[in-house]
Amino acid sequence: MVDVIIAGSGLGGSCAALWLSESNSVTLLSGTAPAASAVAAGLVNPLAGQRMGGFPNAWTAYEDFQHTLHRANALEMYNPCGILRPALNETQASLFFVISQTNPDSLIWLESDQIDEMYPSITAPFGATITKGGVADISKLLDQMATTLMPRCNVIHQNLTDWEDHGSEVTVMLDSETSLQTRKLILAVGAEYQFLSKLKNLHLHCTKGQLVHVSMSTDLPLPVSGAGYAVPAGNKLILGTTYEHSYKDLEPTNEGITKILALTKRMIPSVASAKILGASAGIRVGVPETRLPMVDQLTRNVWILTGLGSKGILLASHIGRNLETWLKTPLSVPDEFRLRNN
Ligand SMILES: Cc1cc2nc3c(=O)[nH]c(=O)nc-3n(C[C@H](O)[C@H](O)[C@H](O)COP(=O)(O)OP(=O)(O)OC[C@H]3O[C@@H](n4cnc5c(N)ncnc54)[C@H](O)[C@@H]3O)c2cc1C
Numbered sequence: 001m002v003d004v005i006i007a008g009s010g011l012g013g014s015c016a017a018l019w020l021s022e023s024n025s026v027t028l029l030s031g032t033a034p035a036a037s038a039v040a041a042g043l044v045n046p047l048a049g050q051r052m053g054g055f056p057n058a059w060t061a062y063e064d065f066q067h068t069l070h071r072a073n074a075l076e077m078y079n080p081c082g083i084l085r086p087a088l089n090e091t092q093a094s095l096f097f098v099i100s101q102t103n104p105d106s107l108i109w110l111e112s113d114q115i116d117e118m119y120p121s122i123t124a125p126f127g128a129t130i131t132k133g134g135v136a137d138i139s140k141l142l143d144q145m146a147t148t149l150m151p152r153c154n155v156i157h158q159n160l161t162d163w164e165d166h167g168s169e170v171t172v173m174l175d176s177e178t179s180l181q182t183r184k185l186i187l188a189v190g191a192e193y194q195f196l197s198k199l200k201n202l203h204l205h206c207t208k209g210q211l212v213h214v215s216m217s218t219d220l221p222l223p224v225s226g227a228g229y230a231v232p233a234g235n236k237l238i239l240g241t242t243y244e245h246s247y248k249d250l251e252p253t254n255e256g257i258t259k260i261l262a263l264t265k266r267m268i269p270s271v272a273s274a275k276i277l278g279a280s281a282g283i284r285v286g287v288p289e290t291r292l293p294m295v296d297q298l299t300r301n302v303w304i305l306t307g308l309g310s311k312g313i314l315l316a317s318h319i320g321r322n323l324e325t326w327l328k329t330p331l332s333v334p335d336e337f338r339l340r341n342n
Contacts, residue, residue, distance in 0.1 A: 010188065158174045191283035
């Protein structure tokens with residue numbers, strides 16, 4: 001019997017496997033459903049949000065992310081180039097300016113004429129900040145994590161279909177109609193929780209997000225985030241995003257693409273004439289009231305790990321690095337991450 005089975009190999013499951021496999025025998029069920037992690041734009045932004053509020057422990061999560069990169073031998077998959085945040089109006093400009101004065105280590109303020117000079121392709125009439133953070137190459141990072149995990153975990157390319165917690169161990173049923181025994185089961189299945197009957201009643205909310213990939217028409221040395229975002233990725237720009245609370249399917253739509261282009265050209269006018277290379281979409285899972293992750297025991301030996309929302313890179317690293325402690329001492333899970341509907 002293994003110590004831990006983790007269902008799901010997106011950012012949540014992979015980071016959990018990376019940290020737990022240090023001192024536990026781990027089986028990772030990689031699953032076959034589309035992963036939100038596979039489409040993520042790669043922004044690593046501890047000061048996310050209109051008011052740069054970030055989230056509790058965002059800087060600790062940023063450190064956890066760096067440790068995770070180190071542990072995965074993936075340091076070169078992250079560029080800590082900073083994030084340019086144009087203010088969208090005068091009120092936001094005043095707020096950003098004040099925050100930059102009180103947090104000089106985390107961000108600097110630039111007036112609009114400084115932006116014009118330093119980044120001629122960017123329009124920031126109210127000024128902008130450059131905040132700590134950067135861009136991760138998510139597809140390479142996930143590949144590298146998989147490579148690092150390969151000798152340390154048993155990776156099975158199957159889906160879990162059900163489980164039974166017997167109190168001393170858990171039986172996990174797979175879609176090949178075989179079953180496995182484990183001491184602990186961690187469910188990190190992203191939006192697929194909706195199709196597992198025992199998870200249907202979790203108080204979660206799914207939001208579809210689309211991205212547009214365009215050719216890089218201009219030199220952009222760092223990501224820009226304000227009216228949507230633009231993330232440099234090799235010789236293309238990844239533009240985002242939509243937040244769709246009701247949707248038909250996972251396909252990108254013309255409406256979504258038009259919306260994203262209209263948003264981002266407010267910051268980067270040349271986007272309007274850039275060649276569209278493609279579009280992608282994924283589902284973010286969020287916890288409605290807290291907008292923080294959900295990490296908790298469902299039953300004695302079965303844990304849920306979800307709700308990474310739009311901050312999957314930082315939150316998955318933070319959870320992964322703490323998970324061993326939380327599994328051993330469930331009471332040490334932060335209150336704000338716990339299940340609310342039980
Ligand atoms: C458009 C978009 C852009 C984003 N951009 C960013 C960004 O720039 N920065 C950032 O930090 N975050 C970003 N995010 C958020 C980030 O992608 C998510 O928070 C994160 O990927 C969620 O990871 P996860 O492991 O919880 O879920 P997922 O990545 O969805 O992974 C779930 C995994 O579980 C597997 N699975 C499902 N069912 C089963 C089963 N029954 N058995 C076994 N396995 C199963 C699936 O195959 C999948 O591999 C973005 C999201 C979207 C949609």
